[in-house]
Amino acid sequence: MVKPKYYLVERTLLPEVFQRVIEANEAIASGKAATASEAAKIAGLSRSAYYKYKDGVRPFFEATTDRIVTYHFMLHDQPGVLSSILGLMARSGANLLTVNQSIPMRGMASVTISARTGEMKYSSEELVHRAEAMEGVSKVEILASE
Structure with missing residues (x-):
């Protein structure tokens, strides 16, 4: 095949x-x-x-259901911003597999989070939109879906 x-x-x-x-x-x-x-x-x-x-x-975001999805966040270097993102993902039902954060440079930190999406209450697209609306979040994108 x-x-x-x-x-x-x-x-x-x-x-x-x-x-x-x-x-x-x-x-x-x-x-x-x-x-x-x-x-x-x-x-x-x-x-x-x-x-x-x-x-x-x-649709692409439908194809990210019940998969391992890697999200990339650009976050302002402020207390609680990463915690808020992790809380959003926990509330969504995403099963976090990895969290990698760079050392902040020029007031911004790059964070990559891989999560299993099978138990999420809403789509990856909705998660991205909710994260983009949060204070301290500059950019959110999906890097990969397996």
Whole structure:
């Protein structure tokens, strides 16, 4: 069996059929559609196109569910900022595997955290948005997902 390869492509560069497959999958997940046929109709797809791509196309942050995800944070060198990030991750249900912090330079510290995401209460995307909104957080990004 050939091992699949994955590519990260910006959404607007994808053929419209892929975007519609994602829309159909979201209709099923949200309960707007009870069957694949209903979902395909809502998204403006043929059933055959939906079935062809339904398992191979999904949003990046959905693909980070039940995985090991490595997050990178740029934090202001202030007391309690790292603690707040760790608290956010604990509240989310992430299982922290590694935490690495650099020595702060020019008032900023680089922190890399790897976590298992299978038990998280919300998506990695939501975690990133919540972290970005916290005081003392300059930048948050996902470095890797395995």
